């Protein structure tokens with residue numbers, strides 16, 4: 001597993017590639033950033049780190065699947081991730097912000113980079129705002145909480161589902 005913070009001076013000018021694979025790596029990425037994602041097996045990320053005079057250039061990709069509950073019905077949902085990214089982190093801007101929790105930090109008179117933070121931020125960017133089990137998800141009944149994808153709930157029949165209303169009328173006519 002990669003170290004959390006790396007001195008940028010350890011990375012050659014021509015750049016260095018980092019690979020993120022394996023369960024432990026992803027568990028660490030999610031835990032450090034309080035991400036409530038369940039990463040499927042086989043999730044991979046590549047990150048190229050290229051030190052520049054005034055900052056660091058980052059380029060990479062994330063591919064794989066994330067399991068997360070559907071926001072409508074709470075059943076398991078799957079998100080396919082295929083995300084490419086390219087960004088530049090500026091030393092001067094980082095120093096001006098002084099947030100201390102970002103991708104770069106200046107410590108013991110050298111610049112350090114948190115490569116797992118890069119991947120975590122990009123993974124969050126790649127995730128949709130709303131995770132659905134399917135685009136047609138009907139969600140839960142607002143009255144009884146039943147999963148509407150699994151069929152009609154009881155209160156649906158009481159409040160007059162149009163399809164059931166037809167049956168009710170038929171019953172009346174039969175009498």
Ligand SMILES: [Zn+2]
Pocket residue numbers: 070071072073074075132133134137138139
């Ligand atoms: Zn759903």
Ligand SMILES: [Zn+2]
Pocket residue numbers: 141142143144145146153154155156
């Ligand atoms: Zn209901």
